[in-house]
Amino acid sequence: MKKKFIVPAVLSSALLVGSIPVGNVFAKPVDSKVASSVQASKKWNEKASVPVFVKERFAEKFSSSNPSNALNYLKKNEGKTGIKNPDKNLKVKDLQKDKLGMTNVRFNQSINGVNVEGSEVIVHFNKNNEVVSVNGRVNQTIADDAVDTTASLSSDAALKQALSSVNAPEELTYEPTSELVVYPFEGENHTAYKVNVNFMGDEPGNWFVFVDANTGEIIDKYNGLMHADEMKTQKGAGKGVHGAHRELHITQVKEPKSGTQFALADYSHNGLDGILTYDAKNDNSSSNDTLYVGNSAAFIGDYDRALVDAHYNSEKVYDYYLNEHGRNSLDGEGMAIISKVHYGNNYNNASWNGRWMTYGDGDGEFFISLSAGLDVAAHEMTHGVITHTANLVYRNQSGALNESFADVFGALVDDDDWEMGEDIMAPAAKADGVTRLRSLSNPNSVVVSNAERAAYGSGVYPAHMDEFYHMPTSVDGGGVHVNSSITNHAAYLIGQEIGRHKLGQIYYRAISVYLTPNSDFSDARKAIVQSAIDIYGEGSKEEAAAAAGFDSVGIY
Ligand SMILES: [Zn+2]
Incomplete structure (x- = not known):
């Protein structure tokens, strides 16, 4: 597949929303919230997340494997599954055909069309259109009309609360999203906005904040930034990855001013939007990141090494998921695989933020460049697969x-x-x-x-x-x-x-x-x-x- 090369500047700005103005950013300390989440287990309501695992000995055969037949099955088997009024309380999330020819219909539990956060059930058909099993988790505390899902707070107001609660900087890496959900927390079902806020900086965050849709109170929040592990902030002189020879897929760029250059951009895989490796230039703001471009097709400088490994390892992981599992990229639909290398200064971490991988250079005392680890790349990219x-x-x-x-x-x-x-x-x-x-x-x-x-x-x-x-x-x-x-x-x-x-x-x-x-x-x-x-x-x-x-x- 031929793909037109887009100049680096456009590529990087396309990923950014730029700075989103935030009024009134005075974050309160999180201590009170931390304390309340410590106590969460005390108020735990076990009926808020009941496991479902039904296996059929004598599977019922349907005319075809589709969401409405999945629902028909659930309606007939309320007693078995414990899912009441499936008609009213379930929304189709997706349908997936797998390698074995089975069809798996995933539902989100919902009330008045509002999703119950995290409550999903999956109905599995074998290739003969027979329902063979159902699994997942349902919230059984929710009776038909027990939760009022009206929201008096606007989505914008919720966003403001969320930004302030996580001390978000002005520059976000992408536009925050906000979705009305029913959020079971500490034994109660809250109608809330689930706000996702993503930013880089000294303490990068991919926060999920649950804001009460009526009072604007923060019910709960967690940082979903998935990183390699703990940081050890210690300065040192980190340098150089292991010196192995790497074959790479790169892209030639011709520009009037600089002549022919070469970018760490791999468009050689059919149906994949590319494997793109960016230089984060040793700062921690994503707005300076650019696709890495060199003057020669040989990337052999010291600074190149960490970038080369990220690029090479990304392709290895891509190939693994494609060849072993028939999966085309992290989302299964060919999304571009983006790595940002040389992040921060002596940064001892690697992370997946929901959209791209970030690799620090390490401090040279505890870690060297984190992109040197194929297992680290596979780990971060698998977080991407799990997200999807x-x-x-x-x-x-x-x-x-x-x-x-x-x-x-x-x-x-x-x-x-x-x-x-x-x-x-x-x-x-x-x-x-x-x-x-x-x-x-x-x-x-x-x-x-x-x-x-x-x-x-x-x-x-x-x-x-x-x-x-x-x-x-x-x-x-x-x-x-x-x-x-x-x-x-x-x-x-x-x-x-x-x-x-x-x-x-x-x-x-x-x-x-x-x-x-x-x-x-x-x-x-x-x-x-x-x-x-x-x-x-x-x-x-x-x-x-x-x-x-x-x-x-x-x-x-
Ligand atoms: Zn991890």
């Missing part, structure tokens, strides 16, 4: 699953070991015995280096539910980077039995066909075992391996 599939909420167990799937695919793409981050550790860290960030094979062998987190458990990464870190959401989102090690270890154990290829097939099916935003560890077990059955059959050794893997880490 299960969309696991980035806190507590669902957030730990988000992290865990990112690690598992990181280890499947960077397949020479079961470690995360082994290629980005700086010499000083290695000298201190920190040779990787996490280990899927032996989680306990890695120390949780952040003391605040370590205080909630044994001090090393957990490998079993007995070692689960019970953390408030104010600390690492409730342990998303810590408790992920438990399910990571299950994946490793399963992989030992059936190999990486089959592990990848099963896990991809679980994330794309079964899991929903509020899934927990136990839902993940069911989804993974069911995926093994779907692909390899009931009673297969793959099913047994999946179940045994989760048994071993205490997840049932």
Whole structure:
């Protein structure tokens, strides 16, 4: 496919909204909110997120696999599924045909047409148009007319509240979005605007803020910026990635002034909007970012190296998802894969912000350039895949699953070991015995280096539910980077039995066909075992391996 090259300046400005004026940005300290989210568990209403997992022994056959037949099934089986008045309370979200010829119809629970945040159920048809299973999570506290979904606050006013509550800078990376939802929180159902605010800066954020649609109060908020792990702000002289020779796809640019140049822009993949690697120029504002252009087709300068690795690794990960799973890019529809490299100064992190990957150079003491890790790239890009599939909420167990799937695919793409981050550790860290960030094979062998987190458990990464870190959401989102090690270890154990290829097939099916935003560890077990059955059959050794893997880490 031929694609016309667009000059870098246009490309970068197309991604920006520019500065959005914000009046009255005086953020209140978040302490009061943190305190209330710590107590969230006390007011937890278990009926607000009830797992649904129905398997049909004698499946009912329909004329075709479509949303209205899925609904017909649900209407007849209210007793079985626990979903009342499906007609009224469910809205079709999407329909997906999978590799096995199955059709999976995803619904969002809704009231008066307003979505209940995170409550999704999926009806699965086999290729004979028979409904074989239903899974997901529903809110059973919502009776027919129990929630008033009228909003007296305007969407603009909600946005203002949200911006102020997260201390948003003037420049946002894209226009904030706002959607009216029913938000179950601390045992109550709130009618709220869900506002998404995204910005870079010293503390980049991809915030989701829930603003009461009548009082304007902030009900809850969390930062959905998915990053590699904790930062260690320490200055040093970081330089150079490992010097491997890389074959790259680049694009020739002809400009009247500068003559022929070469851009890290890869338009060689059919149906893909491109793999584009930007230079963030060692600042932390995205408005200066430009597509990286060199004078020669050989990118061999010191400054080039981190960019070269990001570009090369992006293509590797793209190829993995395409070849192993038939998935065209992160959204499955060929969205451009954008990396921004040389972010900030000595920045010890990499992240996925919902639209692109960002890589720091590392401080040279703890990390070197984070783009040097293929597993890091695969991890961040998998967050992108998850955003467009299960969309696991980035806190507590669902957030730990988000992290865990990112690690598992990181280890499947960077397949020479079961470690995360082994290629980005700086010499000083290695000298201190920190040779990787996490280990899927032996989680306990890695120390949780952040003391605040370590205080909630044994001090090393957990490998079993007995070692689960019970953390408030104010600390690492409730342990998303810590408790992920438990399910990571299950994946490793399963992989030992059936190999990486089959592990990848099963896990991809679980994330794309079964899991929903509020899934927990136990839902993940069911989804993974069911995926093994779907692909390899009931009673297969793959099913047994999946179940045994989760048994071993205490997840049932
Ligand atoms: Zn992550």
